[in-house]
Amino acid sequence: KIDLQQFAVENAEQLEAFRMRFISKKSVVGELFGLMKDVAPESRKEFGMIVNEVKQAADNRFKELIEQLENTKGQTGEMLIDLTLPPVPNELGTIHPLSLVRNRIIEIFERMGFNVSEGPEIEDDWHNFTALNFPENHPAREMQDTFFIEKNPDIALRTHTSSVQVRVMENEKPPIRTLSPGRVYRNEAISARAHCFFHQVEGLYIDENVSFADLKQTLYHFAKELFGPETKVRFRPSFFPFTEPSAEMDISCDIDNPKGCQLCGGSKNICKGTGWVEIGGAGMVDPNVLENSGIDSEKYTGFAFGMGIERITMLKFQIRDLRLFSENDVRFLRQFTSAN
Numbered sequence: 001k002i003d004l005q006q007f008a009v010e011n012a013e014q015l016e017a018f019r020m021r022f023i024s025k026k027s028v029v030g031e032l033f034g035l036m037k038d039v040a041p042e043s044r045k046e047f048g049m050i051v052n053e054v055k056q057a058a059d060n061r062f063k064e065l066i067e068q069l070e071n072t073k074g075q076t077g078e079m080l081i082d083l084t085l086p087p088v089p090n091e092l093g094t095i096h097p098l099s100l101v102r103n104r105i106i107e108i109f110e111r112m113g114f115n116v117s118e119g120p121e122i123e124d125d126w127h128n129f130t131a132l133n134f135p136e137n138h139p140a141r142e143m144q145d146t147f148f149i150e151k152n153p154d155i156a157l158r159t160h161t162s163s164v165q166v167r168v169m170e171n172e173k174p175p176i177r178t179l180s181p182g183r184v185y186r187n188e189a190i191s192a193r194a195h196c197f198f199h200q201v202e203g204l205y206i207d208e209n210v211s212f213a214d215l216k217q218t219l220y221h222f223a224k225e226l227f228g229p230e231t232k233v234r235f236r237p238s239f240f241p242f243t244e245p246s247a248e249m250d251i252s253c254d255i256d257n258p259k260g261c262q263l264c265g266g267s268k269n270i271c272k273g274t275g276w277v278e279i280g281g282a283g284m285v286d287p288n289v290l291e292n293s294g295i296d297s298e299k300y301t302g303f304a305f306g307m308g309i310e311r312i313t314m315l316k317f318q319i320r321d322l323r324l325f326s327e328n329d330v331r332f333l334r335q336f337t338s339a340n
């Protein structure tokens, strides 16, 4: 008879030795079971009971030893794992450059009292076109620009975030100051400068006595915050069905900087040597749009603007190819940590 209590273990190896000796198939206990067939039939029952008792005792002791080892592990700091192995690296992801810039844009406008709103990417004709004063035969409604999902009634992937303007005005009363970032879709050939989906951020400000001067000042402030205090802004007359008057907004390229432009790194292909790059459209919300959205156009005026987030991100980080944003190459994505 062996006193199992005399066995103690200090580490995993000794525990394994105990298991080999008393628990495994080839252990002494295992061998006893093997002897069963040689025992005279009339004694088998008794023999079996004894062997089972031994097995039970061995199992119990084994459990105790595991527990003991776990406990001493806690006290002595000894572990069952090999601390000399190289660690599995803890890979941290990075925030996508488009998200960095979107968040930075939101931050700037939030400090001017804008909130953030969102609308659906699958949009009906009313919110994407009709309420925004697009005439029935406007070319943007046609297949080459818009991904239609259903015809009659028309359902499409939204072609701009201006659709969110309408949704906000339908649901809220002025004063409205809202920023609507999101993905938009256009049926365009993919190249370094264009993609069939991209991101915009829409701004909308509706209140009594909102003027074009408010629009200009808001966007001046934004441009200086995002691109630096030296940045100049200019507005060129333009046309959008939903704003009147309308403008295109340019920011200054650092064209005379001998060290090269901070936006295009000296390669003149972004500003094409003009010293200005376009970052979005803007204008005073057309009274028809206000009325279509349930806002009294006699009492309220407002401005709206829309900017391409890819465009701004490319300028901010001197990125030359728009396709990089959607390729998920970690060598590209890892380079961005902040858009401040």
Ligand code: PHE
Pocket (backbone or CB within 6 Å): 159, 160, 161, 162, 202, 240, 243, 280, 281, 282, 283, 304, 305, 306, 307
């Ligand atoms: N929706 C316009 C575009 O996608 C941009 C814009 C928004 C222009 C708001 C004016 C006012 O080009």
